[in-house]
Amino acid sequence: MPSKKLAFTFAGLAAVCALLSYAASERVGGLRGSPTASAAARTPGPGYGSYLQIAGVQAMDYDAATKGARRDGDAWVLGDVDLEAVRAAAAAPEDLDRLAEADPRWIPTQTWKLRHGGASPFALAKEHCSARHLAQMEGMCKADLSVVVERRGAGEGHVVYARPTLGDDATDDCHAYADCIARNAWLDRPTPLPTGSDTYRAFQAGDIRLPMHGTREEWQTSLRAEIEVVSDNLTALRRLDLADPQMRQSLDLQQDLLEQLEWMASL
Structure with missing residues (x-):
C-alpha cells in the first residue's frame, strides 16, 4: 500500500448531500471522485436546509425528545455528571483527527465523529433539525460543537454534554439548528473510546449546512449518479488491505455514505 498521506476529497459531496462533512483521511489510488452536483443545487439565493423538504417529508417535532436533558448556558447536559469537570473538558476539546493520526486506537472514535451520514438516528436527527429550523x-x-463523552467502560462511552459555538454572522435560524442538533443528534449517543482511565473526553465536531436548490427530480438524478460512484469506490476499497485501520475507516465512511444516499433516494 502506498505510504504517502493524502486526503479524501469528495468533490461536490457537500453540495450534493449538504449533510456530510468529512475531515482529513487517506486517499486511496483508483477511487473516483463524486460528480459535481447539478446546476440547480448550486443556484445562488434562498434554498432548503435539508433534502427532507425537497422530498416533502414533514420535519419531526423534537420538543419532547431527549428526556432529562437540561440547560447549562448555551450547552445541553444529560445525567448526573461532574458539571465542573465536564465544563472544563468542553473548554479544551481535542482534535480527533490528530489523535487518530498519532494513535490508530482513536480511529473508531474518529470514524464515529465523521459518520454524519447513513440512515442512523444521529443523521436523521440532524436532518429533521435542519428541515425544522432552516426552512x-x-x-x-x-457551527463548532464541543462534545463531551463520559466513559462507560474500557472502550466505550456516551455523550453527556454538547455546546455549539457559532460566528457573529450566524442567523437566528442557524443558532436554532445548532442548538437542536446539540440536544437531539449528539446528546446520549454511544461512542467508542480507546482504553483509558479518564472519565471525560471532549472532542470538537464541526457542522456545515449549505443551501439546497432544485426539484426532487433533479436531485434524484444527482443521487443516482452519486450512488454509482460510491458503489465503485467500495469495490475498489475491498481489494485493498483492510487490516490497515485507515483503509478500514475509509471503507466504513464510504459504506455510511452509500447508506445515506440510498436513504435519500428512497424518500
Whole structure:
C-alpha cells in the first residue's frame, strides 16, 4: 500500500448531500471522485436546509425528545455528571483527527465523529433539525460543537454534554439548528473510546449546512449518479488491505455514505 498521506476529497459531496462533512483521511489510488452536483443545487439565493423538504417529508417535532436533558448556558447536559469537570473538558476539546493520526486506537472514535451520514438516528436527527429550523437558507450555516463523552467502560462511552459555538454572522435560524442538533443528534449517543482511565473526553465536531436548490427530480438524478460512484469506490476499497485501520475507516465512511444516499433516494 502506498505510504504517502493524502486526503479524501469528495468533490461536490457537500453540495450534493449538504449533510456530510468529512475531515482529513487517506486517499486511496483508483477511487473516483463524486460528480459535481447539478446546476440547480448550486443556484445562488434562498434554498432548503435539508433534502427532507425537497422530498416533502414533514420535519419531526423534537420538543419532547431527549428526556432529562437540561440547560447549562448555551450547552445541553444529560445525567448526573461532574458539571465542573465536564465544563472544563468542553473548554479544551481535542482534535480527533490528530489523535487518530498519532494513535490508530482513536480511529473508531474518529470514524464515529465523521459518520454524519447513513440512515442512523444521529443523521436523521440532524436532518429533521435542519428541515425544522432552516426552512429557507440564504447562505452557509456553520457551527463548532464541543462534545463531551463520559466513559462507560474500557472502550466505550456516551455523550453527556454538547455546546455549539457559532460566528457573529450566524442567523437566528442557524443558532436554532445548532442548538437542536446539540440536544437531539449528539446528546446520549454511544461512542467508542480507546482504553483509558479518564472519565471525560471532549472532542470538537464541526457542522456545515449549505443551501439546497432544485426539484426532487433533479436531485434524484444527482443521487443516482452519486450512488454509482460510491458503489465503485467500495469495490475498489475491498481489494485493498483492510487490516490497515485507515483503509478500514475509509471503507466504513464510504459504506455510511452509500447508506445515506440510498436513504435519500428512497424518500
